[in-house]
Every structure is written in C-alpha cells, then in structure tokens.
Amino acid sequence: MDTRRSEQAGEASRSGIRAQGGSLAPGRVVGDGRYRLLAQFGVDERAAAHLWRARDGQLKRDVALTLLVGDPADPEAARLARRTLERAAHASKFGHGGVARVLDVLSLGSGVTSSEGLLGVVVAEWTKGSDLVDLVAQRPVAPAAAARMVQALAEAVEHAHQNGLVLGLDHPQRLRLTPNGALKLAFPGPLPEATLRDDVKALGAVLYLLLTGRWALPGGPPAIPAAPLTPQGLVVPPRTLVPAVPPELSSLAVRTIEDGGNGGIRTSSAILRVLGQVADEEERTQLIKAVGEGDEAPADGTLWTTKKPVKDVARRRKLAFGVTVLVVATVVILAWGGLMLINLFQGDSKASGPTINVAAPSSQGAPPPANSAAPPPSSPAQPKIGAAVAPKSAGVYNPEGSGDNSGRAKNTIDGDPGTTWRTDQYQQQLPVLKSGVGIVVSFDNPVNLAQVKITADSPGTKVEIRSADSKNPKLDATKVVGSGDLNGTDTTISLQQPTQSQYFIVWITQLGDDSGGGFISEIGELSFLPAG
Structure with missing residues (x-):
C-alpha cells in the first residue's frame, strides 16, 4: 500500500518537491536527524504541504509528517508557514478519535534548519488503515x-x-x-x-x-x-x-x-x-430485509435486536399530552357525577310539587312577542365542512434553493402522525436566511378547500396556507388564503373563504425553537377539509 501511494504521487508533485524542498525521498532524515521518511501519501499544493509516513528514530515508532516546503528567504511563505504551525500547535491540546493527535510542531530554528528546505513540520501519531x-x-x-x-x-x-x-x-x-x-x-x-x-x-x-x-x-x-x-x-x-x-x-x-x-x-x-x-433508516431497511429472507428469523416470527431504542422526543410529547387530557377529562366527569348525586339527595328532602316564583316578572327576562323578528346574526355563517380529501402527492416547496429533507415530505400525508417531516436546523430565524420553507400538495382534481388541519409539535411555528396554479410556482405567483400559529398537537386553520385549486402550499414563515439553540419546525400530518 505504501509503495503504491508513493508511486501515485506523480512526476508533477515530485518536480515541485525538488524545486522547493530539495530531494525529499524515502530514506531521507528530517527534523534535526530524528525522522526518517518512509513513504509519501500526498501533496496539498495549496500550502506546499507534503504528507509522509516516517519513522521516529528516538521513540522507535511510525509517525505522520506534514512537511511545509518552501524558501526560508521568502518572507510571505515563512509567515504563512508560521500561521499553520501556530494553528497546529493549538490543535495539539485537542483530543478526539476522529483526529490524529499532534505530537510535536517544528519550526525554523526549533527542530528545522534552513538547509533542509523546509519551513516547518507537524508531527502526528500514525493512523493505521487505508488511504481515502x-x-x-x-x-x-x-x-x-x-x-x-x-x-x-x-x-x-x-x-x-x-x-x-x-x-x-x-x-x-x-x-x-x-x-x-x-x-x-x-x-x-x-x-x-x-x-x-x-x-x-x-x-x-x-x-x-x-x-x-x-x-x-x-x-x-x-x-x-x-x-x-x-x-x-x-x-x-x-x-x-x-x-x-x-x-x-x-x-x-x-x-x-x-x-x-x-x-x-x-x-x-x-x-x-x-x-x-x-x-x-438504513438500519431499519437492512433489518427488514434480513428478516424477510427468513434464514435467521425465529420460527415464531419474533425479532431480536441489540440496537438501543431510538428516542422519539416528539412521540413522547404527544403521549404525555394525551395522558394529561385523559386525566383532566376523568376529573371533570367525576366532579359532574358528584354534583348530580348531591342535587338528587337534596331534592328528596324537600316537599314535592312545582316551584312557585312569587317575585314580580322582570322585563329583561320576558320572552319576545310571537310576531317579533329574530335579531340578525353578528357574523356570517361558517361553511359546512366535508370529509378530508387525500392529496395525490406532497413535496418540499423552497423556491430559493434545494428543499429541506425532501425525501420525507411524503410523511405529511401518509396518515401516520408518528412519521414526520422536519425542516433543517437554522441558526437564525426566518426570514434572515430565507423567506420561508414549506410543503406543496397536489390533488387529482381541484378541491374547494375550507380548512387545513396540521398535526405538529412545534410551538412557535407560524404558517400560511397558499393556493397555487402549478406544482412549483414562484412565491409571488401564489396567494395567501389563510394563516395561523401552531399551538398544541393539532391546529386547524380556517381559510378566509373556501378556495378552489388543485395545488396548495403550507408555507412556514417562522420556525419553532430548538432545544439546541437553533430554529426548526416539524410536521407530522396534514389534513385538507373541503367545504361541504
């Protein structure tokens, strides 16, 4: 592997090494005679950095060397090399399994001599494995x-x-x-x-x-x-x-x-x-495939796995909300039943017969004359609501770029509130990064929409319902027909008036707060209710 990587460096890289850093080749010793070069693994030409595997002659171990090649007489090249070495020195205090530990940083006059044709060396532990x-x-x-x-x-x-x-x-x-x-x-x-x-x-x-x-x-x-x-x-x-x-x-x-x-x-x-x-998602798919093959699945259909259960925060919140509503409803029913029993016993202890009201009748409580007209209603009658209509398809609508989690948009109309679509996490609230993001749905035929029911657990999210003439229109070509805030698990948004169209957009104009300090919104299910 090492020999092949050394050959793949190419003549162009080798000529650059000769021009700037002399004859860097396997067997040469650098770093004040401590590190013997074994094999080259690449060249980062942007910084004239040559990547080598070397042998530490003092500690008898292999190390990774980043050799900064250049002319010590060039002040700009020397300045840039010093900056790289300073940043590498700071990284020496950082420990993580995804980064090789920096063991030493050598600079001109401190482990590197001008005769070596080097401006500095970063020494790191050697990473076993294969080249990317x-x-x-x-x-x-x-x-x-x-x-x-x-x-x-x-x-x-x-x-x-x-x-x-x-x-x-x-x-x-x-x-x-x-x-x-x-x-x-x-x-x-x-x-x-x-x-x-x-x-x-x-x-x-x-x-x-x-x-x-x-x-x-x-x-x-x-x-x-x-x-x-x-x-x-x-x-x-x-x-x-x-x-x-x-x-x-x-x-x-x-x-x-x-x-x-x-x-x-x-x-x-x-x-x-x-x-x-x-x-x-891939783990679940592979697990289903393995069980479907039937070779290793138990005869009774039981599935065993050592994978830790996935924590679904949204589902747990919905469960807690449902339990709370059930407890409150139970308390209300018990209290009502108690009051009915008290009234029953109090009624038995009194004399039977009709109650006579001896007070003078009040003019305020008198019924209106038979021929008087009923007062007009204070607001127009609400349209009757029909059964929900299932959209043909759903996709992410984002006219200013690629969509957020496009592959999960179908989860908003699959009939299961537990499968969700969520936006990306943003560090700034809308509309700083973009004017909004949403879901566009299309129906087989135009529907006369009256309400949209949104099942979500994203408090603080603000949405608009927009009608459109196509599946992917420009935002200014759509029309706002309703709006609302998502509070609680289910939110029903009534349109200003029933609107007929084949395409509707649930457009998010403000994201909910994320526990990590960012902004994100999540939708579990969308239901579209036409006028009856």
Whole structure:
C-alpha cells in the first residue's frame, strides 16, 4: 500500500518537491536527524504541504509528517508557514478519535534548519488503515457506509468547533480510513486562512467523494477527477451521477458545499442530524430485509435486536399530552357525577310539587312577542365542512434553493402522525436566511378547500396556507388564503373563504425553537377539509 501511494504521487508533485524542498525521498532524515521518511501519501499544493509516513528514530515508532516546503528567504511563505504551525500547535491540546493527535510542531530554528528546505513540520501519531483515495479509486462507496464514515468525522468537527478550533480537513489525502471503518484526519495542519465554514464544506466534499468518486472543492489531488458543474456553475448533485444515492444524502452533500443561496447547510450539527436520520433508516431497511429472507428469523416470527431504542422526543410529547387530557377529562366527569348525586339527595328532602316564583316578572327576562323578528346574526355563517380529501402527492416547496429533507415530505400525508417531516436546523430565524420553507400538495382534481388541519409539535411555528396554479410556482405567483400559529398537537386553520385549486402550499414563515439553540419546525400530518 505504501509503495503504491508513493508511486501515485506523480512526476508533477515530485518536480515541485525538488524545486522547493530539495530531494525529499524515502530514506531521507528530517527534523534535526530524528525522522526518517518512509513513504509519501500526498501533496496539498495549496500550502506546499507534503504528507509522509516516517519513522521516529528516538521513540522507535511510525509517525505522520506534514512537511511545509518552501524558501526560508521568502518572507510571505515563512509567515504563512508560521500561521499553520501556530494553528497546529493549538490543535495539539485537542483530543478526539476522529483526529490524529499532534505530537510535536517544528519550526525554523526549533527542530528545522534552513538547509533542509523546509519551513516547518507537524508531527502526528500514525493512523493505521487505508488511504481515502485508494478507497474510492475502484468504485463509489455504498450510501449507508458513506453516511457512517462522514458521521464519525462530523462528530470530530462539531467537537473541535465547540472549542474554537479549525481542523483543516478540506483535502482528501489528509484523511485515512481506520480499520474500524471510520474516517480520521491523519495529517493535521490547517491552512493559514482556513475557517470553520471550510471544515463544514469539507464534510460535504468528503461525502460527495465517497458517493461519486469525485472531489467537489478546489485544490484536490490530480489522482481524483473534479466534480462536474451545471451551466450555472453549481456542483452537479451526486444522485445525477449515481442514481442509487438517496435524495437526502445527495441534497446534503450539495447544500453543504454551496457558498451562496439561502438553502446552504453551514453547521456540522445540521449535518449530523441528517446523517443520523439516514443511518437509522438504513438500519431499519437492512433489518427488514434480513428478516424477510427468513434464514435467521425465529420460527415464531419474533425479532431480536441489540440496537438501543431510538428516542422519539416528539412521540413522547404527544403521549404525555394525551395522558394529561385523559386525566383532566376523568376529573371533570367525576366532579359532574358528584354534583348530580348531591342535587338528587337534596331534592328528596324537600316537599314535592312545582316551584312557585312569587317575585314580580322582570322585563329583561320576558320572552319576545310571537310576531317579533329574530335579531340578525353578528357574523356570517361558517361553511359546512366535508370529509378530508387525500392529496395525490406532497413535496418540499423552497423556491430559493434545494428543499429541506425532501425525501420525507411524503410523511405529511401518509396518515401516520408518528412519521414526520422536519425542516433543517437554522441558526437564525426566518426570514434572515430565507423567506420561508414549506410543503406543496397536489390533488387529482381541484378541491374547494375550507380548512387545513396540521398535526405538529412545534410551538412557535407560524404558517400560511397558499393556493397555487402549478406544482412549483414562484412565491409571488401564489396567494395567501389563510394563516395561523401552531399551538398544541393539532391546529386547524380556517381559510378566509373556501378556495378552489388543485395545488396548495403550507408555507412556514417562522420556525419553532430548538432545544439546541437553533430554529426548526416539524410536521407530522396534514389534513385538507373541503367545504361541504
């Protein structure tokens, strides 16, 4: 493996090494004579960083070296190298299974001499396993496996960002796949100008690479083809290249890489949530398939699993609400029954016969004359409501970008409130990032809609009901016909007047608060009630 990776570095990379750092080759000793180079694993040309496996002659162990090659007489190159070394030194205090531990940082005059043609060295523990480039060289990784690999790496990014650290994993040759199937940053050393956003974009690029075998960020290695672009300059979704990729993963990769637009994903926590949903869904699918084969399933149909039950917070809230309503109803019934018994016994103790009212009749309580007209109603009569009409289809409506969790939009009309669709988690409330997001439904034929019932557990969410002339219209081409706030489990929104259309949009204009400090809304079921 090491020899093949050394050969794949290419003549272009080797010529660059000779030009800037002398003859870096296996067997050479660097770092004041302590580290002997064994095999090269890549070149990050953006920072003239050469990635090597080496042998620590003092401690008799293998290490990963990030060699910063350059001319010590070039002040700008020296300044950028110092910045990279400073960031690597800060990372030495960070511990996580997804990042190789930084053991030492060598700079000019402190472990590195000008005669070596190096501006600095980052020394990290060696990561056993395989090279990421070799992993995707033959064929893309299965979507479920790709989700699990990136999930472990995203956990490291989330932990690092909470500590204010940039990891700098936006180059595939800096990553390695461990024997237990997790991705790990094997060659630490972030670029001088790298930001937290660059780490998040790198997660999307790594997912894209695993799903398609192509790299979607600038500065990738020559051994990996670049991701194709649309005429608008956007990255082509992975699902277009590999149809087997689930829509959720394809959308996640593209939206994480995107710089502009209001639909981009900018936090590792949002990535982790989507990856967790995909992993859970895949586990359930594989479990059903295994039982369906019948080879290992018990004869009585009992299914055994060691997987921990998934905590469904929304379902637990709904259960608690239902129990509370049941208790209150029971107390009311008991109190009413007690009052009836008291009245019964009090009536028996009194003399029977009609009650005579000896007080003078009040003019206020007198019945109106027979020929008097009834007063007009104070408000127009409400339309009669018919039985709910099931839509033909449901999809995410987001005219300003790709949809939030598009693959789960069908859960809003499947008849099961326990299966939900939720928006992405946003760090800022609408309409800062986008004007809104919602669900568009279409019917086989136009319906004369009067009410929309929304089953959801997202207090604080504000919605509008909009009618449309097509399945994917522009927002200004739709018409607001009703609005309301989601409070409690079920919310019924009455339209201003019955509206006939084949397409309706449940448009979220304000998200609910998330316990993690962000904003998110979730819908379990939508019911559409026409005028009777």
